[in-house]
Amino acid sequence: MQRHRYRPHILATLSLGLPLIGSHLARMAIGVGDTVMIGWYGVEPLAALVIATSFFHILFFLGMGFGTGLMGLIASHIASGREVEVRRGARMALWLSAGFGLAVMPLMWWSEPILLSLGQTATVSALAQEYLRIAGWGLAVVLGQLTLASYLAALERTQIVMWVTLAGLPLNLFLNWVLIFGHLGAPELGVQGAAIASVTVQVIQLLALVGYAAWLPIARQYNLFQRFWRPDWQAMRQVALVGWPIGLTMVAEGGLFVGSNIMMGWIGTSELAAHGIALQITSVTFMAHLGLSNAATVRVGQAKGRGDRSWMRDAALTICWMSLVFSAIFIAIYLLFAEALVRLYLDPADPQAPQIVALGAMLLMYAALFQLTDAFQVIALGFLRGVHDTNVPMWIAGFSYWVIGMPVAWALAFPLGFGPAGLWLGMCAGLTVAAVLLMRRFWRGHARGDWTRAPAPV
Numbered sequence: 001m002q003r004h005r006y007r008p009h010i011l012a013t014l015s016l017g018l019p020l021i022g023s024h025l026a027r028m029a030i031g032v033g034d035t036v037m038i039g040w041y042g043v044e045p046l047a048a049l050v051i052a053t054s055f056f057h058i059l060f061f062l063g064m065g066f067g068t069g070l071m072g073l074i075a076s077h078i079a080s081g082r083e084v085e086v087r088r089g090a091r092m093a094l095w096l097s098a099g100f101g102l103a104v105m106p107l108m109w110w111s112e113p114i115l116l117s118l119g120q121t122a123t124v125s126a127l128a129q130e131y132l133r134i135a136g137w138g139l140a141v142v143l144g145q146l147t148l149a150s151y152l153a154a155l156e157r158t159q160i161v162m163w164v165t166l167a168g169l170p171l172n173l174f175l176n177w178v179l180i181f182g183h184l185g186a187p188e189l190g191v192q193g194a195a196i197a198s199v200t201v202q203v204i205q206l207l208a209l210v211g212y213a214a215w216l217p218i219a220r221q222y223n224l225f226q227r228f229w230r231p232d233w234q235a236m237r238q239v240a241l242v243g244w245p246i247g248l249t250m251v252a253e254g255g256l257f258v259g260s261n262i263m264m265g266w267i268g269t270s271e272l273a274a275h276g277i278a279l280q281i282t283s284v285t286f287m288a289h290l291g292l293s294n295a296a297t298v299r300v301g302q303a304k305g306r307g308d309r310s311w312m313r314d315a316a317l318t319i320c321w322m323s324l325v326f327s328a329i330f331i332a333i334y335l336l337f338a339e340a341l342v343r344l345y346l347d348p349a350d351p352q353a354p355q356i357v358a359l360g361a362m363l364l365m366y367a368a369l370f371q372l373t374d375a376f377q378v379i380a381l382g383f384l385r386g387v388h389d390t391n392v393p394m395w396i397a398g399f400s401y402w403v404i405g406m407p408v409a410w411a412l413a414f415p416l417g418f419g420p421a422g423l424w425l426g427m428c429a430g431l432t433v434a435a436v437l438l439m440r441r442f443w444r445g446h447a448r449g450d451w452t453r454a455p456a457p458v
Contacts, residue, residue: 009318013295017322019158021291023149026165028280028287030172030201034194035280037176039273039345043352045191046345047269048127050276051120052191054258055111055128056135060142061254063100065247065390066093066239067147071294072301072385073242074154079305086154087222088235093147095231096239101140108136118262121269127191134195138202145202148209154298155219164208168201175200245390249381252397256405256430260423263413271420274356277345278363282371285330289375292323293382300386313447316383323379327372334371338364359420366424373428373435380438387446396437405430 031053039046070093077085107114112129116122149161178186179193189196214225257279264275296319303312333341342360346353377400384393409426412418418425 009315017292017295019162020294021288022162023165024287024291028284033173040347047272048124052128052131054261059104061250062247063143065243066096067150069242069246071150072297075298075301076305079302088232090151092236093239097143097147098140101143105136108132131191131195138199141202141206145206160212164205168205172201245394249394249397252401256401274359278360282367288326293378296382297386304387323375327375331368331371334364334368370428370431373432377435383442400434401430404433
């Protein structure tokens, strides 16, 4: 009986979530390709790339709230038949995303003194700035991609996002090979070549998503690009009120990892390289939970639009179990293949490679500790965004990551002398507190009681 009850939710979540997971993995694979190929190029360029992409992602996290928040809003609007609100919200989310990306460009253009003030070496800071002065122009582009991906996900058209992202992977790898190492007569540009490759691919992907969103028959009723140049201040305010807390929540979480990068840089360049590799491996597996979180936002948003809390609970419980299964698989992979995974990022001939492999494999053991809590905190955020609850989760995230996670990481790493392991144990503490508090807010608040107002077929 219970299997029949949850089976439609499993099938619908897989149909929506697997393409989202695929698109996140493809996007992550592009980043992995950059890291691996720069790792082959040299250890200092690799350390610079770790710091530069951390800097980029903090700004990306702050600006991504507009596009991420749009997903739950549009899912609710569609479920309740408010078609005009779909167009208004999506257009203004694109406005806000593009405006934010351009507004923060000066921070990336003059990033070297910022990184020096944060304790990074002169060489790493200079190389990171070289990367960011090019890659920074892609921020508005990737935020636009995210917004259109959210719009299409709310329309349950997630496959196109996956295929567009996947198509960018071989192109990015080819451009990296040409521009980083100077093949086919191109100049050898190192980290600058990786940045040029990334921005080129990002622009092509954005154009593909714009074309699809304009063509898609089911979306034509929303006229997304009709009078696109006209501001809609009321809709912009609504998107901003939902989106800013999401952006700040993402900064709080992302800042925990970026802060760990900075503190790892205080320990040493080899330690920072190993840390960056281990973080990227865990980020790859995290994409599965992020895709499920996006699916959770759409599914819970649909339930909110229809006013069906019982359906919301069933959908949410299904996603929790699916995330638990993924976590068990990834923990087994970390425990069995840690050293082999780290070796993929390094040139075996590099004299520092054995030290980096040993440290990176050890850090992946700690990653196995927080795999489940990291998964459940992002799933809970997906649930809460589906019901447009973004303000309190922002404060929960700030408390968990910066009052608990960061101080514990610093104390364990430096005063108590645990070094790199201490940083990862501190991150585990912050993620665990966030998972408990966010799940409690959803299940003891939004998911309690019964107020079904309309039938809600899966």
